[in-house]
Ligand code: AMP
């Protein structure tokens with residue numbers, strides 16, 4: 001079997017490595033890929049948003065399955081286009097990917113179907129949003145751009161001025177362009193955050209092992225929101241009881257709701273949850289594997305990933321018993337100095353080795369390129385170093401040992417992944 005992976009990050013690198021573990025998979029190719037992915041898969045220079053280009057590549061290379069990993073091409077209908085061209089594809093169609101690409105859609109879905117989430121209002125005029133915030137007078141309050149904004153479209157405002165500024169920058173200055181035509185203003189929730197990714201084939205939901213992301217750039221959850229600076233799995237706060245409650249009040253109702261709306265979801269559905277004092281609530285949905293959640297969840301998967309991918313496409317998940325390893329995993333992201341704001345690219349990376357020179361470690365490439373035999377930085381998040389071990393403590397120790405063997409100028413990583421106590 002030959003598989004095309006669409007994307008270029010650490011998530012895609014982890015997906016590719018996992019797919020290649022199966023004997024059934026002869027080859028994975030990737031577009032556009034990155035420096036590290038190029039060591040595992042032939043890479044092609046096709047932009048992730050170039051739908052026609054991807055279809056041509058899939059046809060030229062005669063692939064059996066196309067796997068669309070990032071949010072933007074899913075929202076733009078790349079899976080629909082593959083299907084139309086007669087190519088089997090993993091990922092939701094555009095009408096289901098909207099669960100991530102429009103926060104207004106997802107909030108209304110949750111309200112209409114009684115799925116627990118933060119209370120909210122939607123606005124398409126900034127003055128009305130500002131008047132509402134003034135009247136509510138509750139802080140912190142949360143202001144979210146409706147559309148996709150590279151994970152930066154959420155602002156937690158601690159007072160009226162910050163909230164007003166957030167509304168104006170999104171709706172008037174259009175810092176996230178079209179994504180800010182509408183906003184959601186919602187209640188601030190508290191509690192541990194949990195990421196649960198689930199395989200969904202339109203009927204059956206199979207939650208994967210849980211994980212915890214670390215979204216802020218700096219230690220102790222300081223600094224700006226990023227795509228994610230590190231992850232651990234399992235999430236120590238997510239009990240079996242929570243998992244049961246989530247299945248009944250969130251996972252199954254969400255899939256049923258999408259079906260009722262004629263937007264059947266097939267692919268990986270990501271539930272961003274908060275364990276609040278009133279029970280688990282949805283913070284956000286993503287229509288894809290999370291990054292860097294994938295880098296700690298997939299190493300724990302025992303069942304061949306390709307079998308699950310096929311079961312999702314063929315709507316046969318109910319026939320599969322998906323198994324996991326008990327061993328915990330931790331991932332530490334090494335980022336370019338300055339990320340998520342301005343940072344340099346093209347800096348040489350030293351000490352790289354696929355196995356991180358440490359037992360049980362794997363180095364996933366995110367923003368790298370390979371030039372003249374040298375690995376250079378090529379993005380904000382550069383590498384994700386994952387380790388699995390008998391205990392989470394050991395996994396973290398091993399991940400950090402591997403991180404310390406790698407260096408590049410202005411490299412930045414958090415030193416407190418997995419150490420938060422509530
Ligand atoms: P999102 O992109 O919707 O996941 O939001 C990014 C981050 O903002 C989340 O991971 C939370 O840490 C935080 N956040 C979003 N919505 C809320 C909320 N209603 N209450 C508290 N924190 C929130």
Ligand code: GLY
Nearest residue numbers: 227228290291292
């Ligand atoms: N790590 C969060 C995300 O993938 O959106």
